[in-house]
Amino acid sequence: xxxxxxxxxxxxxxxxxxxxxxxxxxxxxxxxxxxxxxxxxxxxxxxxxxxxxxxxxxxxxxxxxxxxxxxxxxxxxxxxxxxxxxxxxxxxxxxxxxxxxxxxxxxxxxxxxxxxxxxxxxxxxxxxxxxxxxxxxxxxxxxxxxxxxxxxxxxxxxxxxxxxxxxxxxxxxxxxxxxxxxxxxxxxxxxxxxxxxxxxxxxxxxxxxxxxxxxxxxxxxxxxxxxxxxxxxxxxxxxxxxxxxxxxxxxxxxxxxxxxxxxxxxxxxxxxxxxxxxxxxxxxxxxxxxxxxxxx
Amino acid sequence: xxxxxxxxxxxxxxxxxxxxxxxxxxxxxxxxxxxxxxxxxxxxxxxxxxxxxxxxxxxxxxxxxxxxxxxxxxxxxxxxxxxxxxxxxxxxxxxxxxxxxxxxxxxxxxxxxxxxxxxxxxxxxxxxxxxxxxxxxxxxxxxxxxxxxxxxxxxxxxxxxxxxxxxxxxxxxxxxxxxxxxxxxxxxxxxxxxxxxxxxxxxxxxxxxxxxxxxxxxxxxxxxxxxxxxxxxxxxxxxxxxxxxxxxxxxxxxxxxxxxxxxxxxxxxxxxxxxxxxxxxxxxxxxxxxxxxxxxxxxxxxxxxxxxxxxxx
Numbered sequence: 001x002x003x004x005x006x007x008x009x010x011x012x013x014x015x016x017x018x019x020x021x022x023x024x025x026x027x028x029x030x031x032x033x034x035x036x037x038x039x040x041x042x043x044x045x046x047x048x049x050x051x052x053x054x055x056x057x058x059x060x061x062x063x064x065x066x067x068x069x070x071x072x073x074x075x076x077x078x079x080x081x082x083x084x085x086x087x088x089x090x091x092x093x094x095x096x097x098x099x100x101x102x103x104x105x106x107x108x109x110x111x112x113x114x115x116x117x118x119x120x121x122x123x124x125x126x127x128x129x130x131x132x133x134x135x136x137x138x139x140x141x142x143x144x145x146x147x148x149x150x151x152x153x154x155x156x157x158x159x160x161x162x163x164x165x166x167x168x169x170x171x172x173x174x175x176x177x178x179x180x181x182x183x184x185x186x187x188x189x190x191x192x193x194x195x196x197x198x199x200x201x202x203x204x205x206x207x208x209x210x211x212x213x214x215x216x217x218x219x220x221x222x223x224x225x226x227x228x229x230x231x232x233x234x235x236x237x238x239x240x241x242x243x244x245x246x247x248x249x250x251x252x253x254x255x256x257x258x259x260x261x262x263x264x265x266x267x268x269x270x271x272x273x274x275x276x277x278x279x280x281x282x283x284x285x286x287x288x289x290x291x292x293x294x295x296x
Numbered sequence: 297x298x299x300x301x302x303x304x305x306x307x308x309x310x311x312x313x314x315x316x317x318x319x320x321x322x323x324x325x326x327x328x329x330x331x332x333x334x335x336x337x338x339x340x341x342x343x344x345x346x347x348x349x350x351x352x353x354x355x356x357x358x359x360x361x362x363x364x365x366x367x368x369x370x371x372x373x374x375x376x377x378x379x380x381x382x383x384x385x386x387x388x389x390x391x392x393x394x395x396x397x398x399x400x401x402x403x404x405x406x407x408x409x410x411x412x413x414x415x416x417x418x419x420x421x422x423x424x425x426x427x428x429x430x431x432x433x434x435x436x437x438x439x440x441x442x443x444x445x446x447x448x449x450x451x452x453x454x455x456x457x458x459x460x461x462x463x464x465x466x467x468x469x470x471x472x473x474x475x476x477x478x479x480x481x482x483x484x485x486x487x488x489x490x491x492x493x494x495x496x497x498x499x500x501x502x503x504x505x506x507x508x509x510x511x512x513x514x515x516x517x518x519x520x521x522x523x524x525x526x527x528x529x530x531x532x533x534x535x536x537x538x539x540x541x542x543x544x545x546x547x548x549x550x551x552x553x554x555x556x557x558x559x560x561x562x563x564x565x566x567x568x569x570x571x572x573x574x575x576x577x578x579x580x581x582x583x584x585x586x587x588x589x590x591x592x593x594x595x596x597x598x599x600x601x602x603x604x605x606x607x608x609x
Contacts, residue, residue, distance in 0.1 A: 039415075039416065096411055098587040101579060104576075105577070108576035267431065269427055272420075273420035273424050277405075280416075
């Protein structure tokens with residue numbers, strides 16, 4: 001029993017640090033969905049691009065961890081704005097399915113474009129700080145996990161501040177509530193949408209760098225699975241709801257850690273999708289969402 | 297009615313002529329093994345594209361987990377021929393039925409979702425099927441099921457393809473098919489008119505899934521192995537590209553899309569990384585400038601070229 005409890009707590013620590021990365025990616029998903037009702041399939045690949053920006057910043061420019069994460073966030077924000085400008089903006093009034101297909105197309109384009117650019121081989125992310133292992137009784141946590149947790153926390157607090165207390169955040173909330181009414185009130189919708197993409201992409205890029213630090217390895221297809229799982233996290237918390245994405249990310253991370261700890265690590269991807277199907281069937285609005293009746 | 301039948305007969309005669317021509321060319325060695333493989337791949341892709349078109353194009357339910365059903369078909373038929381030593385024909389039938397049953401079981405709960413959510417749910421289910429197969433040691437797990445005899449011949453693939461095409465073509469013109477089209481046009485309106493929308497959505501999904509199973513069985517018995525890596529989301533995306541390129545809701549469009557893209561990937565087989573870039577750029581440009589695909593939801597017909605013909609098939 002003691003052994004079980006210890007194992008449980010250990011997986012909880014692993015799960016929360018993994019989950020906070022999912023939460024960072026899920027935040028971008030949820031903001032973009034909230035504002036233009038688009039499942040941005042390419043979001044997972046922005047996270048990959050962020051990881052590469054971080055990688056090149058540390059290896060080529062030789063900067064430390066914090067400048068690297070800032071460079072990655074800025075770079076990914078620009079990539080996000082460009083993608084929105086080229087691929088999504090002309091489709092603003094197209095049918096939903098057409099936009100979804102475009103997003104899948106953009107996602108594959110980024111993945112295979114990166115394979116051409118930087119070769120498909122995984123790269124070793126340099127150790128930006130010496131890993132220290134902390135023992136808390138029988139439990140083990142390392143400095144990477146701590147850094148992930150703290151960075152994720154800082155970013156989420158910053159995001160909450162931007163969305164809830166600044167003028168730009170107010171405009172974002174207005175557009176996601178009712179785009180047409182917001183336009184009538186003199187809000188520049190295109191600018192707000194660009195900003196949302198920039199913010200979401202920056203968060204995903206931070207997640208990418210943190211994963212690089214955590215697992216020490218990045219490759220052009222690394223965004224595929226985490227991207228889908230972050231989407232699951234966003235749906236789990238209630239898509240379009242910012243605290244929901246954070247909660248969904250953490251829950252998903254913990255569930256995955258438990259499944260790989262107690263069952264088998266090969267089933268952890270299936271667990272994420274299982275959660276998705278269950279939540280879609282029983283509470284499609286998500287844990288924090290309200291049910292909206294469909295009107296004809 | 298009579299006119300349609302006459303037209304069908306003429307079509308079948310044309311197909312027989314094409315078959316005779318291709319088969320003859322394969323026998324005499326005019327078509328080498330590389331192109332023979334690609335012709336068989338084209339036929340398999342046509343089955344997949346046409347069956348996905350039944351779900352996505354005719355019924356308007358956006359499914360992107362087709363590779364999962366293909367995997368089920370590939371593995372079930374392989375178990376039947378390799379593990380149980382039963383005949384290939386039985387394998388094809390059981391593969392079709394088992395993929396159909398799974399499609400029914402999956403479709404029943406998930407088709408209550410719509411739009412984006414259905415897309416993600418089918419994507420997730422496709423991955424779950426693949427991960428489950430990956431974890432079953434009986435069928436080889438991650439290394440795949442090897443030693444499958446090459447029992448798929450050109451004749452098998454070609455005539456099964458023709459049968460599937462005719463089945464779906466006639467299904468579209470039948471009463472249930474019309475119900476599916478009505479659901480695509482407006483689900484709420486169809487519901488109000490007394491159409492049992494769930495029933496027809498599940499019907500279309502089940503049929504589409506079972507044909508994907510057939511295609512999977514043909515696939516694994518041509519390439520000697522069934523491997524989980526052949527049935528990833530990438531394959532679903534391939535099939536989706538074919539359908540969307542040809543035009544959602546157009547059968548001739550799906551067929552053209554399948555032929556076109558299989559040829560493109562055959563030509564690009566030396567540069568696999570370029571293949572996906574070309575696919576994705578095609579997809580983006582298509583959605584930006586011609587979201588209805590090459591043919592829209594119209595069928596390619598003689599009428600299109602102003603050659604008369606009063607058929608409405």
